[in-house]
Amino acid sequence: MMVLVVSVFVMVCADNILLLIASWTISNILLARLMLHKHQWKAARQSSVLALKNFTIGFVFLGAALIILYCLTGETSIQAILIRPIAFKWGVLCSVLILLAAMSQSAIWPFHRWLTSSLNSPTPVSAIMHAGLVNGGGFLLARFAPMLAAEPIILNVIFITGIATALLGTLWKLMQSDVKRMLACSTMGQMGFMIAQCGLGLFPAAVAHLCWHGLFKAYLFLASGSAAKEKRLDLDYPPSLKDFLKALFCGLLAAYMFSITSGKHIMVADTTLFLIFLSMIAGAQFALAIIRGHGKAKLLKAIAATLFMGAFYGLNVKIIELILAPLHISVPQPLNVFHFIAATLLLVAWMVMLFMRTNLKHPYPKWLLYGYVKMLNASQPHPKTVTANRNEYQF
Structure with a gap:
């Protein structure tokens, strides 16, 4: 080792x-x-x-x-x-x-x-x-x-x-x-x-x-090894519109704090904007886990936590940029259609994860079941690397 x-x-x-x-x-x-x-x-x-x-x-x-x-x-x-x-x-x-x-x-x-x-x-x-x-x-x-x-x-x-x-x-x-x-x-x-x-x-x-x-x-x-014993956190999805707007506000604060501490302008028209956009989504998702339920104290806690997260991430990026400055490896690119498509896909995926819930009274459409099975099979390890029978494991 x-x-x-x-x-x-x-x-x-x-x-x-x-x-x-x-x-x-x-x-x-x-x-x-x-x-x-x-x-x-x-x-x-x-x-x-x-x-x-x-x-x-x-x-x-x-x-x-x-x-x-x-x-x-x-x-x-x-x-x-x-x-x-x-x-x-x-x-x-x-x-x-x-x-x-x-x-x-x-x-x-x-x-x-x-x-x-x-x-x-x-x-x-x-x-x-x-x-x-x-x-x-x-x-x-x-x-x-x-x-x-x-x-x-x-x-x-x-x-x-x-x-x-x-x-x-x-x-x-x-x-x-x-x-x-x-x-x-x-x-x-x-x-x-x-x-x-x-x-x-x-x-x-x-x-x-x-x-x-x-x-x-x-x-x-x-x-x-201790995952089976940990308490599961119920995020109570989908969130209420009020909680979502609070979390989105926290996400915007996180993105703004990231832009300040990393030295990147929030209105810049290059790929730095994509990174700021990701910081906003991450901050909002992080805030949702804190805001669950009601209460002013939870909102204040979420604001403080997301501000800290944005600042911490921005400082990390800034410090690494300074350390690696002699290598000239920070080269933001002009935004293009691929970046906007990717941002849209990420935003849609996030919204689906938050708000789309299944109705157990209605069966899934066949095309969705087919797609799920295909994706699940594609994610599996190679068959030869799977121990299907415990007797095949040699102690």
């Missing part, structure tokens, strides 16, 4: 392409080895093999990109490579290869199956996997941000891929019946949001996301 942690630190700090690919490979091999904690357990063995196959694909993509960049520039330093001019076609090719490597590492659709099939791993291994190595895709995109940002079409592809994965992973999470599978789908959704932030050109925000997601998800995995 210690060797794995050291190799991850080397990967994050590496400026030499040979050191980067070596530490990237060693980290993934060690992770696959940790997943194979019981050689006699067939399902665990298949989980490790599936992950290793996926990591091999990512290694090929990343290795090809680095070889091409070395041949074009003659440099082994990543910083030196990024300041050298590269022809458009080669820049696009290398950007696509790096994107594919990042997608395979961070379980972005359609490279997600290895993550949803990794649940045979011991819980501490799952914690370090979801808190650390699965974030490698976001780190890789941030490392090569200047090259990716030079081609707006690449950023659009990154954004669309990230949003699609975020929506898919979040939807799959709501369908799961066990804790670890739910957390795996949640990680897939969060990685989608992180990649989408890279597609917005807001790479420091993506780095902030991967840091806090890592800490939070590690805690959730390590505490997953």
Whole structure:
């Protein structure tokens, strides 16, 4: 485990392409080895093999990109490579290869199956996997941000891929019946949001996301054993219109506080506005959990909590921007139709989650049942990684 942690630190700090690919490979091999904690357990063995196959694909993509960049520039330093001019076609090719490597590492659709099939791993291994190595895709995109940002079409592809994965992973999470599978789908959704932030050109925000997601998800995995005993929180959905408007007001305050502390203008006409919009939704959803019921004290508590949340998030993004300023990786992009479509989809999905409730007296339409079953089946792990009979588990 210690060797794995050291190799991850080397990967994050590496400026030499040979050191980067070596530490990237060693980290993934060690992770696959940790997943194979019981050689006699067939399902665990298949989980490790599936992950290793996926990591091999990512290694090929990343290795090809680095070889091409070395041949074009003659440099082994990543910083030196990024300041050298590269022809458009080669820049696009290398950007696509790096994107594919990042997608395979961070379980972005359609490279997600290895993550949803990794649940045979011991819980501490799952914690370090979801808190650390699965974030490698976001780190890789941030490392090569200047090259990716030079081609707006690449950023659009990154954004669309990230949003699609975020929506898919979040939807799959709501369908799961066990804790670890739910957390795996949640990680897939969060990685989608992180990649989408890279597609917005807001790479420091993506780095902030991967840091806090890592800490939070590690805690959730390590505490997953007590999930069956915890008290369930009934949010009493759908909320009343009055409570929703209160929460929306709190969300606007959170977004405003985020814009102040992060130094981003709230009326800016670039992709920063999309991030502020997400802060508003997050703040409103957070406030809803506090406002339940009536009382002025609850509203004041929700206002204070959302103001703190917005300020905390904004300061995190600002601090990371300052730390990474020499790398020039904050490159907000002009808003386009893809951003407005994504914002609309997120808003509609949020409204459906809050206000759409089923009537048990009326059956579901067949097309909805068909879609549910298809989505549920698509979210399942690889059949070979499932222990269907307890006798197949070797103690």
